[in-house]
Amino acid sequence: MTPEPSTPLSFVSDSPESPWATYLSQVDRVVPYLGPYAKWAETLKRPKRALIVDVPIEMDDGTVRHFEGYRVQHNLSRGPGKGGVRYHPDVTLEEVMALSAWMTVKTAAVGLPFGGAKGGIRLDPKELSIKELERVTRRYTSEIGIIIGPQRDIPAPDVNTNGQIMAWMMDTYSMNVGGTATGVVTGKPIHLGGSLGRVKATGRGVFVTGREAARRLGLNLQGARIAVQGMGNVGGTAAELFVQAGGKLVAMQDHTGTVVNPAGFDAKAVLEHVKRTGGVADVAGGEKVDNEAFWDTDCDILIPAALEGQITPARAKRIKAKLVLEGANGPTLPEADDVMHERGILVVPDVICNAGGVTVSYFEWVQDFSSFFWTEDEINVRLDKIMVDALNHIWETADRHKITLRTGTFAVACERILIARQERGLYP
Numbered sequence: 001m002t003p004e005p006s007t008p009l010s011f012v013s014d015s016p017e018s019p020w021a022t023y024l025s026q027v028d029r030v031v032p033y034l035g036p037y038a039k040w041a042e043t044l045k046r047p048k049r050a051l052i053v054d055v056p057i058e059m060d061d062g063t064v065r066h067f068e069g070y071r072v073q074h075n076l077s078r079g080p081g082k083g084g085v086r087y088h089p090d091v092t093l094e095e096v097m098a099l100s101a102w103m104t105v106k107t108a109a110v111g112l113p114f115g116g117a118k119g120g121i122r123l124d125p126k127e128l129s130i131k132e133l134e135r136v137t138r139r140y141t142s143e144i145g146i147i148i149g150p151q152r153d154i155p156a157p158d159v160n161t162n163g164q165i166m167a168w169m170m171d172t173y174s175m176n177v178g179g180t181a182t183g184v185v186t187g188k189p190i191h192l193g194g195s196l197g198r199v200k201a202t203g204r205g206v207f208v209t210g211r212e213a214a215r216r217l218g219l220n221l222q223g224a225r226i227a228v229q230g231m232g233n234v235g236g237t238a239a240e241l242f243v244q245a246g247g248k249l250v251a252m253q254d255h256t257g258t259v260v261n262p263a264g265f266d267a268k269a270v271l272e273h274v275k276r277t278g279g280v281a282d283v284a285g286g287e288k289v290d291n292e293a294f295w296d297t298d299c300d301i302l303i304p305a306a307l308e309g310q311i312t313p314a315r316a317k318r319i320k321a322k323l324v325l326e327g328a329n330g331p332t333l334p335e336a337d338d339v340m341h342e343r344g345i346l347v348v349p350d351v352i353c354n355a356g357g358v359t360v361s362y363f364e365w366v367q368d369f370s371s372f373f374w375t376e377d378e379i380n381v382r383l384d385k386i387m388v389d390a391l392n393h394i395w396e397t398a399d400r401h402k403i404t405l406r407t408g409t410f411a412v413a414c415e416r417i418l419i420a421r422q423e424r425g426l427y428p
């Protein structure tokens, strides 16, 4: 007799384009490759724990505002939760659920002893003063303090959060527990237990996986034309490293607009411009074009490094790149994945491509526990090796099953997660 299916989650929308729907479709695609562990697959379709918190703060003008915050622990089978905190006006519980689930897959894909988690607050940090930002961060940290901790769940930076915000989170958590707990967050400033190399680690990982994929495709990085969406922490670093390797940065898009230059931008000057002005618009040497024209850029490598759902089926039909490196989490809708696969465009999926950040976060966490800090060279060499080994293993798996690198990454990761799940057993 077929058992009744598990009860559906009541708190998800039925939008087929939501990040959570994208994630569920990616899980469905891997189930046929999970062998005996497929019976545990429903575990992957449910967050283990989702916390919604009210974050009230006093604004500089004396008024009180409430913000909605979240921390979702998607899966803890392989270790404590791990994943960033996003500050964005459009953050939702469902988005954070998807981001936390991709963390579960990502940490397993590179073999880190973590589960997956993610957090966020619905706010636009550009509208807050620095003092308001500090108050909202501290209040949020206190509210989620009941589920985070160095052995339980370790936040880190994501969109619109950085080392300063991690420092406030670490300090607030430490005050609440009565002792300095550097291991509660990663991505901290260096003199507060941060790790050398963490700021650039995600972009470096995008470069490393891109370098390996380009080698396999026979695509020479010397002169390769690169287009990047999102010139923040991830996209900015990846662009800089590809240009250092001989690539040409021919197009960039961020929340301020889209600029192109077929002769190639000076990446260092662009990053200084972004730091000074907040975006790529009006950068020297660029021609401003319509945002939608970004997807028609003549390029060899496309790096989406902003938000989810950017590569739609319609855009996938227009992309000219041979290689897409997903710096962002969830930038590609499932049908767009199919379009790119049919068109012979190789996609290195987020769950391996952008895993460099969490890998160096792991190094930071280990260094904090041992209070023994490594050199930047040691970190970068170890990062490179972990990323290359993980990618090679995924590639072998994908080739063996004749599946995409995304489903190959899910196959490697989900098997590890579900073996751990099965070995831990069901009953408390």
Ligand SMILES: NC(=O)C1=CN([C@@H]2O[C@H](COP(=O)(O)OP(=O)(O)OC[C@H]3O[C@@H](n4cnc5c(N)ncnc54)[C@H](O)[C@@H]3O)[C@@H](O)[C@H]2O)C=CC1
Binding pocket: 157, 158, 159, 160, 161, 202, 229, 230, 231, 232, 233, 234, 235, 253, 254, 255, 256, 279, 305, 306, 307, 308, 327, 328, 329, 354, 355, 357, 358
């Ligand atoms: N920071 C990290 O270590 C990691 C970040 N990621 C992912 O990488 C992506 C970027 O994150 P970060 O670089 O850390 O964030 P960031 O806040 O440093 O930069 C975000 C970039 O996206 C751009 N952007 C925002 N809205 C946009 C829009 N509507 N159209 C075009 N561009 C837009 C911004 O202008 C900015 O350039 C996110 O998907 C994040 O989840 C993934 C792994 C680790």
Ligand SMILES: O=C(O)CCC(=O)C(=O)O
Binding pocket: 082, 083, 084, 085, 103, 106, 154, 155, 156, 157, 158, 186, 187, 329, 354, 355, 357, 358, 359, 361
């Ligand atoms: O460094 C971390 O722990 C997590 C970074 C992150 O949020 C991500 O990989 O999406």
